Amino acid sequence: MNLVTIQPRLHQLSEYVKMAQSEDFHLELIEPAYPENLDRLEEHFSTLLEGLPDGLAKVLHGPYIDIAVHTADREIREASRRRVAESLKWAKSLGVESLILHSNHLPMINEAGYDRQWLRGTLDFFDSIDLGSVTVLIENMWDSSPDLTVELVERFDSEQLRLCFDSAHWNVYGRSSLDEWFQQAGKYTPYVQYGDNFGDHDADLALGSGNLDWSELDRCLRTYAPGADVMVGVGIDDGRRLTESLAFLRGHRIHPFPRLSAPGPDGE
Template identity: 25%
Template sequence: MKEPKTQYSDLLAKVQINIPYRYLKDRYLNIFLEHNANPEIGIDADTLDTTPLLDFRRITEILKKHNRKITLHGPFMDLVPGALDRMLLKATRERLERFFEIVPVFEPESVVCHTGYDRRHYRENWEEWLSRSIETWKPFVETAERLNFKLLLENVFEETPEVHRALFDAIKSDKFGFCLDVGHHNVFSRASLKTWLDALGDKICEVHLHDNDGKEDTHLAIGKGKVDFVGLFNYLKQESIKPTITLEPHQEETLWQSLASLHLLWPLDD
């Protein structure tokens, strides 16, 4: 975010930009403030283990002072919320509990997490996986209801929307919803984007935008790969769905390229 792309200032104020907490704190905080950008702050396990609560409070106070909208992305590496191994399940739940303990500090509008489901591992134990996953998420949905934020489950390795649909049907709450990652869908899903939209359209609260060639999750700029962004935004407009839009650039230059493309796809008056 080095160059002053002032023509995108209005658009920047309407979207979230995913960024790990350590990068925001050490390098990008002032740049976010200068550009009126809103962070989706990624909190990983190492950040949870090494960051004093006062540091989280300080960053939040600065962002809130500048009227920035905050969303969060929870830890996901090595976590399996429906793990069959009880030791792994216990470790996953403890890690998520630690994360949700610090969530109130940020006063986020939403919190994104992963289901941890991979059909290659759990296909033959689907019912048991689902039961354990439901028990994992129930208390965190209750936390979301109590603190008034949305807990959103993102698609990653899920090949179809059935996993998310089963979880949302089991835990009914308007604070429990879906984060559609179109880049992940393009690489990992066997079902069409329309199938996902039709199955989960009523639960879509956030959309993660990045592109790829359908082979690797490369987080290219919007328009540089094969993701059907036109179809996505046509559907959202047709169904009057207005989710939080989050960009996930892995390089600074792809942010500006994505904003240029998004400006054409998503008029500000929509």
């Protein structure tokens, strides 16, 4: 059965826990995604665990801003790897199933060898760490296509390294169509982050409020990644955008919410 996750913030944790429990949702924890939190994760997670029922959190979002585990610059590489290793330690400690990391590949760099350095450096990093029982999900950010991340997953050759598709990032930066993207990457994509915008920036709109082609995304997921779990992403929110987004997904029967059953022979 597909999971639906939502992203709580600490100041609204009790409301998100109540919603998750009443809706049979789970949580994606996002604290390490922001640089200002990385030196006080112990404080954040201590507070969070006081109000978090066992088993409710399934996914942890790791650091991504200014992170470059692949770079040839030794000092930046080592600092980045320490930050990611710390988030992996917390993923193990919290007992979540998956840790999300951004690809952080910069397609605007056209210097010879950059793509190969990204691939070599990223593979070297994952070869050097013990993932335990955690699956790492590489999320598209500025990626115009899934070419390099698919190559990364295939070369690493383990089910513990898979892909996360962020629809908001694709809508801004993607150059491959949804069908082309999922034909190539769908079998490696167990997790999708839903977001909406107008293709100009990552706006955290209520789902259905931007120009994302939701019917096409729904078709591609049901065709190429039917087992994918989904995070309903609306950024920092007082609950209204999240409620509107869930109503949109249900009303339009977007994956993983069920389609209408086909009518019977008597039209019933």
